[in-house]
Amino acid sequence: MDYPLVPKSTSKLSPGQYWAVPMANGRFACGRVLQLNTEEIPTKTRGFFGGLHDWVGDTIPTADAIAKCGLIAYGVMHIKAITTTGGAVLGERDLSLDEIEMPRMISAHGGAGTMLLDGSTHLRLATRDEWGAFPVIGCWGYNFITQIADRKLAD
Template sequence: MQPGDFWQVRLDDGRYACGRVLQTEGEELPTKTQAFFGGLHDWVGDIPPTEEDVANATLVAFGTMHVKAIRETGGEILGNVPLTESQSEVPELMDSHGGPAARILKGAKFYRAARRDEWGKIPVLSHWGYDVIKLLAESRFASPAA
């Protein structure tokens, strides 16, 4: 597994969403060998995502995940779309809501100490269970009621 890898997230209505690996290293990963920082793309389709789909869709949600999340929601890595050189896909997050030891992260990696005026204004890193990415995709891309 490496940054840029993507997988299908099968939705209950038979469509697909797309998850992507953004980091495989970082101080905030709960386990160094079985966790990664990834995200959900703003994409849904009737067939699994392609490299072109991934390259053209922004990321809308982020969190740390266990590698089992890939197996539980899609089964396998479908391909790899390398991150941009600047890694602009990886968001700045906080490791907590604030406090004297609060830190700014770039994904799951320490970036710098947080300033007091940033407390509560920058999203906090989320730690996702195996199916959270699927739940987020179901909520975002739910089919309209017939």
Template sequence: MRVYPFRPTSTTKLQPGDFWALPLADGKFGCGRVIAIKADAGPGQRSMLLAGVMDWVGTSPPSVDSLAGCATRAQGQIHLRSIWETGGEILGNRPLEADGIEVGEFLSEQPGRNCMLMRGYDVVRPATSDEQLRLPVFPTWGYLVMVRLVQARVGA
């Protein structure tokens, strides 16, 4: 049984659905959520995870109840330090399935002959030409990108 809040020191302590606050410049909060953890992450690789920026803004930090029905606006790979630099702590866990959230689809690289379709960290198959036109390349975000994405949306 996990006790919240807690400050994760590696991704081995995280689970999909874990969430944290993203403090905004206007005093409100956005929310980050763990979408996927790289299953085969070896030593030295346990600091990266796939996170989602939630379609949620509130006057207090997010809670299990306040996130009900919220989707992700964007997904990208982050370093664990992104959590430390924003909210700092995992506040709780709400199963992704409860809100119909699925791991995003991405391209493994720029469109071309060797481009693969990825579902989160999993390589699925070669990407079709249609997928290469509409899907983004698997993104890696800097520490504060999630906060900036929320602030840009709400004009904070």
């Protein structure tokens, strides 16, 4: 794959790809593609499950710079979360190298149809005791990742 990549759909995305998230203070955070084509992604050709790294830099992220940096937030995103923030996918680093595991979450459906999730993948129906015990998966607007980065990572 040639980088940088400006995605027009999810067809060229793969788990582990990352992009720069410009912050209001002039620094950069880093977004990461985590899962594609799962049950909780409403528009498979344009949506993906991604995360925000616990990383900030003065320059755009590199595979070496984000190594072993955990994730601090997760959500279902549209490819415009990449193209309207950092503009392009910068590269790829295998998620297993960073020991990144998908977060346990519950679906946003609520009630008897609530699913226990591994990231955005259905595991099984959630038990009543699990309702409220795990975070609810969210769908993020195009610039929401920048808002989270500014709020959680600004110095």
